[in-house]
Amino acid sequence: MAVKAMKYSRQRAAILSFLKTRKDHPTAEIVYSGLKEEFPNISLGTVYRNLNQLVEAGMIAKLQFGDLGIDHFDYDTASHQHFVCSECSAVIDLPMENVSQINEQAAKDFDGIITGHKLYFCGICRQCLDKGIPLKGTCEK
Amino acid sequence: MAVKAMKYSRQRAAILSFLKTRKDHPTAEIVYSGLKEEFPNISLGTVYRNLNQLVEAGMIAKLQFGDLGIDHFDYDTASHQHFVCSECSAVIDLPMENVSQINEQAAKDFDGIITGHKLYFCGICRQCLDKGIPLKGTCEK
DNA sequence: CTTTTTGCAAAACCTTTGCACAACC
DNA sequence: GGTTGTGCAAAGGTTTTGCAAAAAG
Numbered sequence: 001m002a003v004k005a006m007k008y009s010r011q012r013a014a015i016l017s018f019l020k021t022r023k024d025h026p027t028a029e030i031v032y033s034g035l036k037e038e039f040p041n042i043s044l045g046t047v048y049r050n051l052n053q054l055v056e057a058g059m060i061a062k063l064q065f066g067d068l069g070i071d072h073f074d075y076d077t078a079s080h081q082h083f084v085c086s087e088c089s090a091v092i093d094l095p096m097e098n099v100s101q102i103n104e105q106a107a108k109d110f111d112g113i114i115t116g117h118k119l120y121f122c123g124i125c126r127q128c129l130d131k132g133i134p135l136k137g138t139c140e141k
Numbered sequence: 142m143a144v145k146a147m148k149y150s151r152q153r154a155a156i157l158s159f160l161k162t163r164k165d166h167p168t169a170e171i172v173y174s175g176l177k178e179e180f181p182n183i184s185l186g187t188v189y190r191n192l193n194q195l196v197e198a199g200m201i202a203k204l205q206f207g208d209l210g211i212d213h214f215d216y217d218t219a220s221h222q223h224f225v226c227s228e229c230s231a232v233i234d235l236p237m238e239n240v241s242q243i244n245e246q247a248a249k250d251f252d253g254i255i256t257g258h259k260l261y262f263c264g265i266c267r268q269c270l271d272k273g274i275p276l277k278g279t280c281e282k
Numbered sequence: 283c284t285t286t287t288t289g290c291a292a293a294a295c296c297t298t299t300g301c302a303c304a305a306c307c
Numbered sequence: 308g309g310t311t312g313t314g315c316a317a318a319g320g321t322t323t324t325g326c327a328a329a330a331a332g
Contacts (some may be wrong), residue, residue, distance in 0.1 A: 007306050007311050028297080043314045048297060050312090066205025066212075066259060069322095070296070083251065095250045099243060106262050109236045110224060114264040118207060121247045123255040148286050148331050169322080184289045189322060191287090210297095211321070 006057065012050040014038055016059065016075075025063055025072040025082070025091040063091065065120055085125040087133045094121060147198065153191040155179055157200065157216075166204055166213040166223070166232040204232065206261055226266040228274045235262060 006012075018034050019026070026034070032047045051073055054060045063072040065084050072091050081094035099119065107114045124133060147153075159175050160167070167175070173188045192214055195201045204213040206225050213232050222235035240260065248255045265274060 005311075009305075009312055011313075041314065043316090044296095045298075045315080046313055049299095052298090064207025066207060081247065083247070083253065083255065085253070086256070092253075094247055096247050099246075102240060102243075102260075103262070105240075106222065106224070106235055106237050110262075112224065112226070112233075112264055112266040112270060114224065114262050115227070116264070117260060117262045119243075119258060119260045121244065121255050121258045123253060123257070125253040129253060146286075150287055150330080152288075182289065184291095185321095186290080186323075187288055190324095193323095 006053065009050070011035070011039060011042060011046055012053070015047060015050050016054060019060055019073060019075040022075070023093070025074050027070050027072055029070075031073070063120075064118075065091070067122065081119060081121065083121045083123065083125070085128055086122050087124055087128040090125050090127070092125060147194065150191070152176070152180060152183060152187055153194070156188060156191050157195060160201055160214060160216040163216070164234070166215050168211050168213055170211075172214070204261075205259075206232070208263065222260065222262065224262045224264065224266070226269055227263050228265055228269040231266050231268070233266060 014035055015031055018031055028044065028047050028051055031051065032042065032044050035042050035047070051060070051062070055062045055073075058077060061074040061077045063074055063082060065072070065082075067084060067086075068089055076093075079098070079100075081096045081099070083092045083094045084090070085092070103114050103117055106117070155176055156172055159172055169185065169188050169192055172192065173183065173185050176183050176188070192201070192203070192212075196203045196214075199218060202215040202218045204215055204223060206213070206223075208225060208227075209230055217234075220239070220241075222237045222240070224233045224235045225231070226233070244255050244258060247258070
């Protein structure tokens with residue numbers, strides 16, 4: 001089934017350009033708040049619908065972190081890694097060389113087809129370190 | 142704050158031994174169904190509470206896959222990898238050498254402390270391949 | 283007897299959806 | 308004019324929680 005046509009909508013355009021200005025991988029809720037000034041009546045449902053459409057169109061990426069249980073969205077669809085702070089839940093880009101060779105490594109002893117992987121890193125971000133936050137015991141692996 | 146005392150409970154013991162018999166990483170719902178025969182009145186809340194307690198005690202592991210949105214539980218707490226079938230959602234163990242060196246690799250250019258990572262693989266499992274399921278476009282990375 | 287656990291039901295949480303109306307082309 | 312998008316509110320699915328009664332130590 002082909003992707004259905006996408007008509008222009010001011011809301012969707014605004015969502016996309018809002019995302020473009022942010023490097024902090026906002027949630028739907030944050031996008032919603034950010035658009036409230038321009039669209040006082042916009043609804044959270046509309047934000048979710050548009051975010052999902054943009055994801056399906058490959059124009060943005062949906063980031064899912066089990067630890068957080070909330071979806072985050074990224075204007076940058078190029079392959080890169082993410083870090084999630086165990087203290088403040090900030091999502092930060094991680095400059096890092098490609099790790100796609102782990103797919104082949106995983107496929108070596110597996111009976112089935114491996115098409116991809118999901119990966120993210122956890123720990124404490126600089127901001128929280130500066131506040132003297134001690135290391136929590138989560139996300140060790 | 143120390144971990145509070147755990148009194149024995151028949152339900153918790155049954156949950157743990159149920160999990161011990163399964164290699165398919167069941168969900169809370171499946172554990173619940175599996176115990177219904179022995180405990181006709183057990184409640185899902187009790188299952189969740191006990192699973193979380195066992196996780197905190199380090200006796201089992203909670204597996205979270207963004208794609209699925211449902212927690213799975215694993216009796217095997219030793220570090221190993223998992224594969225999630227994009228077709229049938231089966232969760233399968235992946236025999237694979239250690240990849241913990243990627244933490245150091247990620248830490249190289251990052252200002253903060255990396256304590257761990259979350260990783261899983263996606264694709265199509267043997268069972269679905271045998272049914273002639275075509276590859277879907279999800280989870281490529 | 284004190285503390286922890288249970289079952290139940292309600293709530294919390296994030297996300298999706300049905301519908302009537304508006305916007306787009 | 309036909310189709311897609313919006314706003315609203317309601318529902319969905321998973322997990323957590325408050326509470327009185329039961330079990331454990």
